[in-house]
Amino acid sequence: MTRTGAQYGRQLVNRDYEEEIEQIRRYEDFTTIDWIQDSIVERNRRIRNAKAAKVAYRGPSGEITPTWVWAQLWRFLRAGEPWLVISLVGIFIGMNAALISIITEWLSDIKMGYCMDGWWLNSQFCCLEVESDEEFCPSWHLWSTATLVGWLIYVIFAAIFSFVAAHLVRSMAKYAAGSGISEIKCILTGFVMQGFLGYATFFIKSLTLPLVIASGLSVGKEGPSVHVACCIGAIVASWFQRFSRSQGKMREIITAASAAGVAVAFGSPIGGVLFSIEEMSQMFRIKTMWRSFVCALVATFTLSVMNPFRTGKLVLFQVTYSRDWHFFEIIFFIILGIFGGLYGAFVVKFNMQVAAFRRKHLAAHGVAEAVILATLTAAIGYFNRFMRIDMTEMMSILFRECEGGGDHDNLCQMAVQWPMANSLLLATFIRMGLVVISYGAKVPAGIFVPSMAVGATFGRMVGIMVKAMYRAYPHSGIFSICDPNVPCITPGTYAFLGAAAALSGVMRITVTVVVIMFELTGALTYILPTMIVILVTKAVGDFLGTRGIADEAIRFNGYPILENEDHGFNVSVSEVMKKDLDILFASGMIVSDIEQLLASTNVKGFPIVTSGSSQTLVGYMGRTELRYVLDKAQNVGDISPSTPCAFTRGASDQEDFVLSDMTSGSALGVEEDVATELIETSATIDVLKLWPWVNQTPLTVSPQLPLEIVTQLFKRMGPRVILVEEHGSLKGLVTVKDVLRFNAVEQPVGDLHWNTGELEAILDVMWNWAVGIADTSINWYRRLIRR
Secondary structure, three states, X not given: OOHHHHHHHHHOOOHHHHXXXXXXXXXXXXXXXXXXXXXXXXXXXXXXXXXXXXXXXXXXXXOOOHXXXXXXXXXXXXXXXXHHHHHHHHHHHHHHHHHHHHHHHHHHHHOOEEEOOOOOOOHHHHOOOOOOOOOOOOOEEEOOOOHHHHHHHHHHHHHHHHHHHHHHHHHHOHHHOEOOHHHHHHHHHOEOOXXXXXXXXXXXXXXXXXXXXXXXXXXXXXXXXXXXXXXXXXHHHHOXXXXXXXXXXXXXXXXXXXXXXXXXXXXXXXXXXXXXXXXXXXXXXXXHHXXXXXXXXXXXXXXXXXXXXXXXXXXXXXXXXXXXXXXXXXXXXXXXHHHHHHHHHXXXXXXXXXXXXXXXXXXXXXXXXXXXXXXXXXXXXXOOHHHHOOHHHHHHHHHOOHHHOOOHHHOOOHHHHHHHHHHHHHHHHHHHHXXXXXXXXXXXXXXXXXXXXXXXXXXXXXXXXXXXXXHHOOOOHHHOOOOOOOOOOOHHHHHHHHHHHHHHHHHOOOHHHHHHHHHHHOXXXXXXXXXXXXXXXXXXXXXXXXXXXXXXXXXXXXXXXOOOOOOOOOOEHHHOOEOOOOOEEOOOEXXXXXXXXXXXXXXXXXXXXXXXXXXXXXXXXXXXXXXXXXXXXXXXXXXXXOOEEEOOOOOOOOHHHOOOOOOXXXXXXXXXXXXXXXXXXXXXXXXXXXXXXXXXXXXXXXXXXXXXXXXXXXXXXXXXXXXXXXXXXXXXXXXXXXXXXXXXXXXXXXXXXXXXHHHHHHHHHHXXXXXXXXXXXXXXXXXXXXX
């Protein structure tokens, strides 16, 4: 090989070699990605593409050649490839969301009856010609008019749906269980979970999600919709080599897909983008934001074209308001915000307790647990008008204005306002308890809509009470600004704001909720009340020390992700680092020593020092690279177990084998003939030269460096490991798990065990609220009777 060819080979990255290393790494499940190494590999790909582009010059006289035309066309296609992928992902997400919505509505209605015009029609499509909810629909046939029989059929359907869903999840795709948002957050930071975004998870979760929602379990489809959307993003991106070979680019697509998942779940493309920024990603680039916006827009447009509800609405609980709010209502909006904060603290704390119990006692009984929960929910909820129907349908009813067709089942009739308020209060607390025990079951389960449903029932109850106050005391000072010719109080807006408060309280997201609620109503006038409610909810949550339920689930499962609260003040890295290390020596080791070391430990890499006495740091070599080179050398080289190994370059080594373009010093990605020649030349009977694959410039810090700075290095640069050295001597190493372990022991946050005082305080507040509301209702009712 000529020197020019060798230099060219050193500068280019070999595709086959990279893919082989990547195939090995893909089977390293439950590990973290070294983003520094990934960026180096990506840099070398860009160098290769730039070198290849320079080959396609024009002719000797500057004329256009076919090679030049093809090069320009290929360059144009590569520039548009990301937007093609994003568009395809958005289209598939929109289509999948529409199908899930249609199937969910049919399954939810089939528990109550069937359409005689066509068994495949749900009640809405069956009764399209019926103008109002109160009008009789002759085409829709109930299973039975007898209450007991109808209840029994309702419960049986719920049990069947939950059994089928849980069985499919357990037997075919275990990762289809749960919400998936916690795991996706970890994947976006570099955590590897094989199969979590695969084909099986996508198909099983898409199939079982309608069954779970129709079973009546107090879980939602919005969180799982984000997981399904991310599965679509990962699957579509894997069809394109540019994304399948780059962990960073793949995660950009997954981030955009998460935005599209929220967008189709709430009909809120901008809210979806904000969700991906506020909740999903720790580091968010402008380029990723644009791709998220396009993906969310395409997905929402596709859903709109398919029009699954035949109403022009993207989700069932979209609503519009024709009346404004009054300043005296801010007092009651604050009450809704306080409820949202208390609800979030209550659910997060107790749900973690249930999760601990589930892990200890119910791990092997996921199917039975799901069936029992669904049966219990159906048996209890059937007798409450607000729990019997689907949660999204219930919210669409509670959000409406009374004058706009919102008088469903006498909801707006003053004669039954107090029984209605009591029914809403009962539904609030029953569903709250069911959310606590149901979220986390081994079925696709989200918490967005159940929380919104809890807030909606509570908010509507408060709205009914405020409206009753106005009716009882219309000339009171606080109601003086009300126009007597126009309804002063709109209870539907209270349900709407209560839903926002509960969602913000349990997820601990703020701006996203405001924008989602705005996009649901399209009413600029209600942005300020929504912001007030969310601000109060956040203040209450901060006061109680509540973390979002997704963050608590990450900590509960022990996933290696550093949050903003994960830091240690006045602590040096020397107190956290590992000191008892498995190391390699620059010289004096033979092949059998390395094989024995690999067999006796499962660490992902090895620091290299000059000798056992000096401990002078030479570099770092990953386990994957070491295993790969040993296997290749045994195939193409003449080595034996007693062959010496060299991790540093000697004076006689040829400069031609130095890969100068690799800033890490590691020989990942060289031209095939150069790589083969390098291994053949390095693997001889005299010595196995491993130094071309050694990272000669690993990330190192001083033992005295504060831990919070090391934490920031992990967050911003994403290394898998940071070595600790002092004056060139190796002292230890630290990983993300070491930092998390230290924080868990020394600075526990979000402890799963209840503090008795906190528990009693929250329960007392909620109990006093319930008693106060009941007493007020009784007193007002008595006064109205006396009148």
